[in-house]
Amino acid sequence: MTEQSRNKPFFDIYSRLRENSDDLSPHMHYHHQIIFITEGLVQFIISGRHYLAGPNSLLLISNLESHAVKVLQYPYDRYVLAINSEFAATFLRHPLLVSVFLRRPDNFSNLIELDEKTAENVRKACIEMTEELKQRKIMWEETVASMVMQLLISVYRYNSEPFWPADASNASSLVFNVQNYISLNYQKKLSLEDLSNKFFVNKFYLSHIFKSVTGFNYKDYLIRYRLSIAKDFLANTKMPVTEICSACGYNNINHFNRIFKKYEGIAPTEYRKNVILMDKI
Numbered sequence: 001m002t003e004q005s006r007n008k009p010f011f012d013i014y015s016r017l018r019e020n021s022d023d024l025s026p027h028m029h030y031h032h033q034i035i036f037i038t039e040g041l042v043q044f045i046i047s048g049r050h051y052l053a054g055p056n057s058l059l060l061i062s063n064l065e066s067h068a069v070k071v072l073q074y075p076y077d078r079y080v081l082a083i084n085s086e087f088a089a090t091f092l093r094h095p096l097l098v099s100v101f102l103r104r105p106d107n108f109s110n111l112i113e114l115d116e117k118t119a120e121n122v123r124k125a126c127i128e129m130t131e132e133l134k135q136r137k138i139m140w141e142e143t144v145a146s147m148v149m150q151l152l153i154s155v156y157r158y159n160s161e162p163f164w165p166a167d168a169s170n171a172s173s174l175v176f177n178v179q180n181y182i183s184l185n186y187q188k189k190l191s192l193e194d195l196s197n198k199f200f201v202n203k204f205y206l207s208h209i210f211k212s213v214t215g216f217n218y219k220d221y222l223i224r225y226r227l228s229i230a231k232d233f234l235a236n237t238k239m240p241v242t243e244i245c246s247a248c249g250y251n252n253i254n255h256f257n258r259i260f261k262k263y264e265g266i267a268p269t270e271y272r273k274n275v276i277l278m279d280k281i
Helices: 085-092 095-101 116-135 140-158 170-185 192-198 203-214 218-236 241-247 253-264 268-279
Strands: 011-018 024-027 032-046 049-053 057-061 067-083 111-113
Touching: 011 116, 011 140, 032 116, 049 057, 067 116, 085 095, 085 140, 085 170, 095 140, 116 140, 170 192, 170 203, 170 218, 192 203, 192 218, 203 218, 218 241, 218 253, 218 268, 241 253, 241 268, 253 268
Parallel strands: none
Antiparallel strands: 011 067, 024 067, 032 049, 032 057, 032 067, 057 111
């Protein structure tokens, strides 16, 4: 992966075959993932939800969700699409499509079992995106974005449950706007009361609907979002950890290190050392 600056849209796709490997402990990426399995049998644990996935399974994992993987049957082959928040916001744009990474109600399923027709559409899209990314011709990002959109539209037409309802409520729209505001202002002081004043709603009501739509309470969501930014910095820049701390909305390096280790299990400096291994799983 080439080094790049933060706030730059990032997209990657790769096909990875495993003949054998160690089980993967719980972890979070700094980008969203779409995983399309073509061979093998795998157990995923995503934010405490257990899934058994095989050929033609599609998994949708946001950058805020902790997940672990155990391969039950080899060979294990799949396509992995990695999309950061900036790519989604810059190129996908349509709230309905982006919602597949933003909403996590209690009944949400990260797993979609595709029929043969939809699976073939996804497979072709993955092959075309891989080639487009390899060649990187003029406007390749826009081309890839249109392919990602077409893939998500195909999935939506097959199974719309992971996306915003077509008749999304005012509450859902409010939460989407709050999430968007957080993505633009995460480096600032952002208390729940600040947001309730910003959007002219009662903070207890906002707290309730935010949890029901996103699956996270507000404080946990903000921490996870800021840490996803920090991991992006750690993975793709040479910025000192002290600068990353400040850039992510923390003004105390000791507090930042404690929070990072609590959620990731390792210190920021260790994450940076292990990032190549952790990023290609």
